Amino acid sequence: MAIHREHELHSRRIGRNLGLGLVLGAFVALVFGLTIVKVSNLDPAAAAPQVTGTAQ
Amino acid sequence: MSDSSVIDRGQEAEFGDFVQLLKPRVMSLVVFTAMVGLLVAPVPVHPFVAATSILFIALGGGASGALNMWYDADIDRVMRRTANRPIPAGRVSEGEALGLGLALSGFSCVMLGLAANWVAAAFLAFTIFFYVVVYTVWLKRTTPQNIVIGGAAGAFPPMIGWAVATGGVSVESVMMFALIFMWTPPHFWALALFMKDDYSKAGVPMLTVTHGRKVTRAHILAYTLLLAPVAIGTGFTAIGGPVYLVAAVLLSAGFIRGAWRIFRRDETMAEADRYLAERRFFRFSLAYLFLLFSALLGQAALRSLAIGGW
Incomplete structure (x- = not known):
């Protein structure tokens, strides 16, 4: 069976592939956003004792 | 077996068929009740964390929907109302539904744990287990009280939302x-x-x-x-x-x-x-x-x- 660069399968599955691509892209954006929130929202009250501990 | 026999199934599954496996209408109820559970809790949650948590709760609900459709494919083929679901209609194979359901189950629980807390994640895992194993596999076909027990699975989302905010019950x-x-x-x-x-x-x-x-x-x-x-x-x-x-x-x-x-x-x-x-x-x-x-x-x-x- 000859392998073509543009198999008919590619056009048939374009919707699925685009959909999956969008889902994966959205997931990357989501993890990135979550990372930003978690890093910038560290609880100052929880972090404070450590800071004083190292200072002494 | 030539590879064309694998590729050329009668009907090709579209992206929407996989969305159908997640039971989007049930999901909308899950999203709403989980959101209320999260918002009425006395502990404020960062809006982005709240939105992602609800998304993963919904995804966990969708995963249990896919596993339900995998197990109930034989029933769905017989009943008129469900005969056009992706598996009975032949657009998605049972193995694909099982794979999608299992993968999303693990995914949603781990991500909810990372986004919110592990109490909420454990709650979500239990909800999926309850709906798929206790309700779908065990009790749905054995007792006329199946609806009552299945209702418990649908009742968990506001508790999960509450646990996202407070970390408890x-x-x-x-x-x-x-x-x-x-x-x-x-x-x-x-x-x-x-x-x-x-x-x-x-x-x-x-x-x-x-x-x-x-x-x-x-x-x-x-x-x-x-x-x-x-x-x-x-x-x-x-x-x-x-x-x-x-x-x-x-x-x-x-x-x-x-x-x-x-x-x-x-x-x-x-x-x-x-x-x-x-x-x-x-x-x-x-x-x-x-x-x-x-x-x-x-x-x-x-x-x-x-x-x-x-």
């Missing part, structure tokens, strides 16, 4: 659970009365088939009467308030009135007006739950403005 979250738990049986039995799906052919022991329609009508009334004190009692907890209480009393009165009407009818009366009262009761049950949870949300909004709480 409390009276308020248990009351929200009880609310949906008691609401599910009358809601589904009303549907079973007028849908007349061929459950007996599919081997599912629905109450309408095993105990008859008269008993089902009595069960609807009984659960509706038990639901009212739960709905009104929630008004006296920390998430309740005068606005919610008024809504709960009025809605419960309307719900009991509808259930009483169903109880008083027999099949000849129902056939005569094509199950009008049953259809109305079913539609009202959807509005009932939506308005009750909206009232909880409204009460929380008033509380944040320091008015209208207890």
